[in-house]
Amino acid sequence: MNTSYKVKFWEIRPNKSAVKSGKTISYTVRWTVAGREKSKTYEKSAQAKNWLSDLRQAAKNGEPFDIETGLPVSMLKAKEARTVFDFVRAYIDMKWPHAASKSRDSMSDALATVLPALTKDMPGRPDAQTLRRALRKYALLPEDRRPPVPLDMTKALRWLESASLSVQDLNETKVLRPALDALTLCLDGSKAGANTIKRKRAVLHHVLEYAVELEELPSNPLHRVKWSPPKTTETVDPRVVVNPRQARELLTAVTYVGKRGNGRRGRGQRLMAMFACMYFAALRPAEAISLRRDDCHLPAKGWGRLTLDVSRPEVNRQWTDTGDAHEERGLKHRGANDVRVVPIPPELVKILRQHIADFGVGEDGRLFRSERGGVVASTAYTEVWQEARTLALTPAQVASSLARRPYDLRHAAVSLWLNGGVPAPEVANRAGHGVDVLLRVYAKCVDGQEEIVNQRIEDALVA
Structure with missing residues (x-):
């Protein structure tokens, strides 16, 4: 892989239609890596802004960019990921440098809840507490921050790696329902709070949006799932x-x-x-x-x-x-x-x-x-x-x-x-x-x- 730190960005370019109304029909993000121009076009302005923000954050954090694809190394890892487990770990690597410590904790908490639900039915499944500990303490940390993994946690993570669904499986909305249902429960089986469910669902939504940005998914499958989270209470008692x-x-x-x-x-x-x-x-x-x-x-x-x-x-x-x-x-x-x-x-x-x-x-x-x-x-x-x-x-x-x-x-x-x-x-x-x-x-x-x-x-x- 040939990489470079020489990256330059332009402002997002609105693309107008050819008709007299001049209506904007798309938005193009443009940047260069080692002098080679790259671009990516979106239908919505917000999508283009998110993509440009991710690229700029990666450059700000000193990430090398792949010259051929124009992507930061962390994004390249996500694109090469074949399983949901690997994709989520690449997502963590991408988000970690510019996320606040509280946001990192919240992100890990949510993903440790949904990942065990996005797995195949395979023998040898560890208990829920072991899976959660393996994810929170070891797997859902950037590679350079993971402590040595003890034997029992190693077994749990190997099971997750082999049982994890593929990223493409997420296109099927029926696959996501168990993950959404998992958000509604605490580890002991009791009902989770409405604000907790809302917070965790937002993390899952952002992971799927990231997969759409990288063109690993055609659209966010959460938008097609008829699932209503419990109402949250924002008012002070x-x-x-x-x-x-x-x-x-x-x-x-x-x-x-x-x-x-x-x-x-x-x-x-x-x-x-x-x-x-x-x-x-x-x-x-x-x-x-x-x-x-x-x-x-x-x-x-x-x-x-x-x-x-x-x-x-x-x-x-x-x-x-x-x-x-x-x-x-x-x-x-x-x-x-x-x-x-x-x-x-x-x-x-x-x-x-x-x-x-x-x-x-x-x-x-x-x-x-x-x-x-x-x-x-x-x-x-x-x-x-x-x-x-x-x-x-x-x-x-x-x-x-x-x-x-x-x-x-x-x-x-x-x-x-x-x-x-x-x-x-x-x-x-x-x-x-x-x-x-x-x-x-x-x-x-x-x-x-x-x-x-x-x-x-x-x-x-x-x-």
């Missing part, structure tokens, strides 16, 4: 939302968790200000963990300001490039260099100033750290939060869904702003949402609307 009094009581209770004698501070005291950021500024946990002193404008009086530009979502180390469970990345739903400015009330300003006075900041400027100076793990702050709930809430409230997760503090903040009459675009800007998503997700948390509507109906009936 208003029962999880605390009021301002309850929020303050919970924050006070946090400071008593792990409290020590002789003036020594407990782990709860180190985290109270972090939880306060989630409630008073609607920060996501991963954003609060990343907060640095330079991000904070904390005047002696009046309102302050947080300027956010990074997030540290937690994920298993095997999905990150750094081997760290908290890989630094940009803000959720934002461009890589975007920032979000959040004005903060004097109460939070005071809390943060006191936190800095008591605990200082880390070498990298971070406000919130573990006792050893590391990144605060989700297990650590969740344990503190659960203990605080038992201290601040009644037994009935502890058993309920009220503020069950630290993330519910963010829900409480956004709900409070909306109910306080803050315009939705401003709430969305501060919380890092789109306006349409904000109104859809928090529709049930806007209090007082029922009484207003009832009164209007009553007035109309009287008139």
Whole structure:
């Protein structure tokens, strides 16, 4: 195979029809590899954009391109794959370099669910748990990141290689139904959540779209399957939302968790200000963990300001490039260099100033750290939060869904702003949402609307 790193791209060229209307009938992607021009034409603009994006990402990641076909090596592997198992592994190699660690985890989770269902009926099938472990821990990682495979996992993977259906078998819609049905179940046979099913189906859909892009399939067979996923619930349950009094009581209770004698501070005291950021500024946990002193404008009086530009979502180390469970990345739903400015009330300003006075900041400027100076793990702050709930809430409230997760503090903040009459675009800007998503997700948390509507109906009936 002759390869080259010398790749050049042109903008997508719309192709007009010959008739007077001049209607666009197709879109051509053009690029060169070592000076040789290549092109690929699509009926739809979105398909052309996806193909060009995949090519550019491969070039950006330093992949060599095959001079004869014009394809990156990862795509060439996918085209040469004869089985679904091999195609999926080539797909992983292609997606991995430019996917976030959370996306890698989600992608592997979905494919480990559907691959065992896309197999022939052959003797020696390993049990479901063994197949899943073999896929998640070994097979569904790029080749250069796979750890040594133990004997029992080797046997399971050999069975998958021999039993896997061919890529062409996916043209038959009946083949996909077992895979779709597999998405609806957890490993223990219980029903999977609607959002989980939706997320996994989206991964399967993208894999099949990739096969269409490479002309391994004439069209996406999922579009021909009459299968309806369960409806997803996107709205926040208003029962999880605390009021301002309850929020303050919970924050006070946090400071008593792990409290020590002789003036020594407990782990709860180190985290109270972090939880306060989630409630008073609607920060996501991963954003609060990343907060640095330079991000904070904390005047002696009046309102302050947080300027956010990074997030540290937690994920298993095997999905990150750094081997760290908290890989630094940009803000959720934002461009890589975007920032979000959040004005903060004097109460939070005071809390943060006191936190800095008591605990200082880390070498990298971070406000919130573990006792050893590391990144605060989700297990650590969740344990503190659960203990605080038992201290601040009644037994009935502890058993309920009220503020069950630290993330519910963010829900409480956004709900409070909306109910306080803050315009939705401003709430969305501060919380890092789109306006349409904000109104859809928090529709049930806007209090007082029922009484207003009832009164209007009553007035109309009287008139």
